[in-house]
Amino acid sequence: MTLWPGLTRKETWRRYCDEPRRVQPEHNTIAELRALGEAAREEYDESRHDWHPNMRIVKTSQMKGAQRVLDLIVQSNRQESDRIRGVGAIDAFPGLGKTTIADTFARSFDQREIRRHGRETDTGHPRLPVFRVSLSSGTTLKSLNEKICQFYGHPSVKKARQGYSADRFAGFALDCILSSETKLGIIDDVHFITPRRKDGKDVINHLKFLNSEFPVTFLFAGVDLEGKGFFSDPQTASRWTRIGVDPFEINTDEGRADWQSLIKATERQIVLAHARPGMLTSIADYLFARTSGHIGSFFSLVTRGCYEAIQTGKEDLTRDLLASVPIDEEAERGRRQLEAALTAGRLIAKPTRPRTREVTPKKSAQLVTTG
Ligand SMILES: Nc1ncnc2c1ncn2[C@@H]1O[C@H](COP(=O)(O)OP(=O)(O)OP(=O)(O)O)[C@@H](O)[C@H]1O
Ligand SMILES: [Mg+2]
Numbered sequence: 001m002t003l004w005p006g007l008t009r010k011e012t013w014r015r016y017c018d019e020p021r022r023v024q025p026e027h028n029t030i031a032e033l034r035a036l037g038e039a040a041r042e043e044y045d046e047s048r049h050d051w052h053p054n055m056r057i058v059k060t061s062q063m064k065g066a067q068r069v070l071d072l073i074v075q076s077n078r079q080e081s082d083r084i085r086g087v088g089a090i091d092a093f094p095g096l097g098k099t100t101i102a103d104t105f106a107r108s109f110d111q112r113e114i115r116r117h118g119r120e121t122d123t124g125h126p127r128l129p130v131f132r133v134s135l136s137s138g139t140t141l142k143s144l145n146e147k148i149c150q151f152y153g154h155p156s157v158k159k160a161r162q163g164y165s166a167d168r169f170a171g172f173a174l175d176c177i178l179s180s181e182t183k184l185g186i187i188d189d190v191h192f193i194t195p196r197r198k199d200g201k202d203v204i205n206h207l208k209f210l211n212s213e214f215p216v217t218f219l220f221a222g223v224d225l226e227g228k229g230f231f232s233d234p235q236t237a238s239r240w241t242r243i244g245v246d247p248f249e250i251n252t253d254e255g256r257a258d259w260q261s262l263i264k265a266t267e268r269q270i271v272l273a274h275a276r277p278g279m280l281t282s283i284a285d286y287l288f289a290r291t292s293g294h295i296g297s298f299f300s301l302v303t304r305g306c307y308e309a310i311q312t313g314k315e316d317l318t319r320d321l322l323a324s325v326p327i328d329e330e331a332e333r334g335r336r337q338l339e340a341a342l343t344a345g346r347l348i349a350k351p352t353r354p355r356t357r358e359v360t361p362k363k364s365a366q367l368v369t370t371g
Contacts, residue, residue, distance in 0.1 A: 152176035190222035279317055289339040
């Protein structure tokens, strides 16, 4: 098993964009599993343990909605460099897929740019259509600029002891952006900035400066940006487009059909001997109660469930098996309330009537997967 470091270096980002899609391991029946020799069985199980946490991304309705807006922002930002470009800010609670939306959008953008313009820039440098950094606590102007330089592997980062100023790092970052012809900059986890504090305000002002100085479209992602006061600054409010991401809901037919589509698209990717259509859709209520419709909790439950099903030889994802799989505390807290509502019949997770053509569960279930 190879674990990649985060996508905050150009090498890992290129791999993420350039490597071919993983291949789903073949399905084996119980009899075929038993017929495998010990080494072959171990190899097969390992390939399944590698596969389930890395299944293809499901194109959920939330993702499609958010990416449509991101595309609008990026593609309308072709103005000359002296005009201010619009910024996209994905703003939602934890585990709702913000990073996945930003990364998959940026990967498609990157691949399209490389296809159109080639791997080298006019000046003979490797083309890097996207840079991507993640913030951490205590981010300052200088560390933000330094992180951008780090993404490109700029030599200044190794010579940090020379004590470059924030401005010098910003200059180096701009050099990298220009020579690599970068057009999109992702800054993830911007909630580590505290706009209501002086140092946070400084970073926000600096982001505004970068937005006007760097010839790139910025795309930010973070938790509860609105609540933390990111849009209280009038200039930010006028330049940043807020893109919310909602959890799944089962209060409407459309919401229930979206939930079913996610489950169906996931079900088809599960490689267990007893996996079959309906294995997960038949327990849609239970899955909703366990995860409160949070995509991060859902995938964590399914991934851990698959591991357990393989290790125990049960080779099936049943309600009983999943009941023994713990997930994040937030989901566990929501679980008791939802289970009570579902048992009392106050909520149901299955659609009560067929949906219109374009959103039938069957059709949207086929929208699985981008890489
Ligand atoms: N559309 C999707 N298809 C498949 N898996 C997904 C999808 N969206 C999210 N996930 C999985 O759910 C988990 C949480 O997603 P992600 O990290 O994107 O959420 P986040 O909102 O950025 O969370 P945080 O607030 O903790 O940063 C990840 O493991 C991711 O792989
Ligand atoms: Mg994230």
